[in-house]
Amino acid sequence: MPPKPEAGPARVVVRPPARARPPTLLEKRKSPDLRDGVADIIAREGWATQVAAAAQADPANAPHLTIDAAMLLVQTQLTRAGATRACTRAEVQQAFEYLTNPILAKAVWMDANRDAIVINAEGPL
Numbered sequence: 001m002p003p004k005p006e007a008g009p010a011r012v013v014v015r016p017p018a019r020a021r022p023p024t025l026l027e028k029r030k031s032p033d034l035r036d037g038v039a040d041i042i043a044r045e046g047w048a049t050q051v052a053a054a055a056q057a058d059p060a061n062a063p064h065l066t067i068d069a070a071m072l073l074v075q076t077q078l079t080r081a082g083a084t085r086a087c088t089r090a091e092v093q094q095a096f097e098y099l100t101n102p103i104l105a106k107a108v109w110m111d112a113n114r115d116a117i118v119i120n121a122e123g124p125l
Contacts (some may be wrong), residue, residue, distance in 0.1 A: 001027060011102040017113055019115055020119075037083065038074055038092060038094075038095040039094075039099055040097050041073065041074045041077045042065070042070050042073065042074060042092070042095050042096075042112045042119075043076075043099060043106050043107070044094050045073040045076075046065045046070065046072075046073065046107070046119040047075060047118075047121075049063060049065075049073070050062040050063060050065075050118065050119055062118065063124045064110050064116035064117070064118060065094060065107075065116060065117050065118065065119065066115060066116045067089060067092050067096065067115070070095070070096070071086075071087055071089065071092050074091075074092065075087055075088040084124050096114075096117055099117065099119070100117060104122070105121070106108035106120065107119045107120060108120055
């Protein structure tokens with residue numbers, strides 16, 4: 001039987017403490033909080049609004065979704081669901097950034113000013 005190797009000094013691994021950080025929108029989507037589905041609401045309701053407008057007239061009449069319009073869409077849905085707090089401009093801006101991310105590609109910015117989007121795909125996030 002071969003001899004056992006001698007044990008060396010114990011190694012201690014020191015890890016820095018985890019820093020608290022705000023949750024990402026993707027993490028927030030999985031939360032049961034009603035206010036956390038902002039991107040889902042914008043994608044679903046924005047798509048439905050654009051399709052309805054395009055079906056009634058020329059597709060060029062489909063509305064561009066501004067932050068203010070999206071805030072109204074989201075707030076209407078949250079109120080119907082029983083939420084007591086309003087969605088914030090920051091939440092909608094974060095949702096726009098998420099929806100227009102090239103990896104997800106659920107929406108596109110209308111111009112270089114990035115003040116309005118068009119939802120370009122139906123379906124779940």
